[in-house]
Amino acid sequence: VAVSRQGTVAGYGMVARESVQAGELLFAVPRAALLSPHTCSIGGLLERERGALQSQSGWVPLLLALLHELQAPASPWSPYFALWPELGRLEHPMFWPEEERRRLLQGTGVPEAVDKDLANIRSEYHAIVLPFMEAHPDLFGPSVRSLELYRQLVALVMAYSFQEPLEEEEEEKEPNSPLMVPGADILNHLANHNANLEYSADYLRMVATRSIPKGHEIFNTYGQMANWQLIHMYGFVEPYPDNTDDTADIQMVTVREAALQGVKGEAERLLLFERWDFLCKLEMVGEEGAFVIGREEVLTEEELTTTLKVLCMSAEEFRAFQDQYGWGQNAREEDNLTITSIPKLRASWRQLLRDSVLLTLQTYATDLKTEQDILSNKEAYAKLSWREQQALQVRYGQKMILHQLLALTS
Structure with a gap:
């Protein structure tokens, strides 16, 4: 394998120089080479x-280690820092002008996540x-005492660190x-990845999870990441339909709002x-919670099932339900909420879910048809x-997941 800028999806990446077999060790990083609060020169x-x-994030010791090593003249990690992307050119939405972030990502959950990040970073x-x-x-010299540099390092840790x-x-x-793992952080991410990082006592080992032909890029996984999480934490997305881990959120309070639409009178x-x-x-x-819907499954199945069930009960059923408090024991088979079972749900549940999806779709500034037209026109x-391209993909x-739900609830 080789580190290269040629034949990779973005910046540096790793490419197979010869064909690689499943289970083959691609490279190992000794623990002594990891950059963490324990290995840096101010670890004690x-x-x-x-x-x-x-702190709330738990990242402060690592960030202080980075701030110190960045300006330490004899830091053993200087060659590693030379491979970092330029800090002033990171593409995370936290560095976009606020107006652009709101305009392009309204409805996706990203602007709200960024607002929280920026407030936490500042405090x-x-x-x-x-x-x-x-x-x-x-x-710590004056050159590293800067909120802007701190924000850039938070984004870098978001995008390049690993968590054992x-x-x-x-x-x-x-x-x-989190830890910085030189070498491992050069690999790009795909949902359909072909390598994985394994942890052992002395080394971190990057291992092929399937055969990789000569000349092909080697992809790690950063976890099961929806596109909104990828752009928020890493500054890129996987174009539709490649990200099989993509999800859409229905805010929990949106389901309450949808239920309120059908309410008659104060009682x-x-x-x-x-x-x-x-x-x-x-x-x-x-x-502040959300129901999370994937392409093929409801990731918050128990929460959504219970919510639809309780909000759609008659007053008598609800009183009985409250009394027995044993909603788990008498959950019926038809109550198990999967994507395929949605058309079989009771009509009242389907209607509430449908109304919630319609309210969610109203939070976006654009409709699906407009976006389909752009995507189909190269x-x-x-x-x-x-x-604009990245935000459109998010x-x-x-919306494709939400429209699939609409079709299933009609």
């Missing part, structure tokens, strides 16, 4: 100050990172902190809110800017 200090560096920087750097001026999975017996613990409205509060207690819904598509993939 970061460990001693660990309590003061705790984390001013509350924890800057005070720490100012307390250690010998370790927890062992089965550790699953109750907090997730592991019915109060009963609906009582049901909603009950669903909140069951932890099936929340004000010249029109080529005239779009790179950001919107289109989501």
Whole structure:
């Protein structure tokens, strides 16, 4: 295998120089070469100050390690930093002008996710990172004391770091902190990938998961990522229909709004809110949650099934349901919500789901037909800017899933 800019989908990538067999080791990275809070030259200090560096993201120690090593004259990672993309040219939507982000990605969930990120980055920087750097001026020169650089490094960690999975017996613990893995972070991502990173005591090993012909690019997976997650965290998408992991969200409060459309009078409205509060207690819904629909499955099947069931019950059924509180035991077979079972759902459930999809489609600034016309016209598509193309793919993939739901509920 070789690292190359030729024959790759974007920037650097890895290409097979000879044909590769499934299970073959492509390369190994010794743990000593990983860049983490433990391996950096200020590891001892970061460990001693660990309590003061705790944050919502859990990324502060790694980011401080990067800030220090970036300006340390003799950093052993200098050759690695030379391979990084130019920090000022990262394509994450957090670097797009706000107006462009809202216009192109309205309805996709990305603008809201970016707003949260930017608020968290700002508060984390001013509350924890800057005070720490100012307390250690010998370790952090003025060149790295910048919110803009911190934001760029957060985006870089989003896009290029790896998170070692927890062992089965550790699953109750907090997730592991991210690590920078030189070499492994050069591979591009595809849902239909052909390599995977394996963790062992001394090495991280990139292994082929199937045979790869000579000259073909080697793709890792960053996880099961919908296009909105790919553009939010990595700054790119997989064009339709390649991303088999794509999803569309229906906000939980949108289903409540759809149910309210059919309510007559104050008594019915109060009963609906009582049901909603009950669903909140069951932890099936929340004000900020979403039901997640994939191309072939409902990823939040239990939550959506229970919500449709409770919101569509008669008043008597709801009282009985509240009393028994054993909704799990008497769930009937026809209540199992899969994409294929949607046409067989009760009419009231189908109607509520359909109304929720229609309300969700109204949150986008454009309709499916307009986007189909652009995608089917190569010249029109080529005239779009790179950001417009990426955003179009995000919107289109989501709308195709939502329109599939509309067809199934009709």
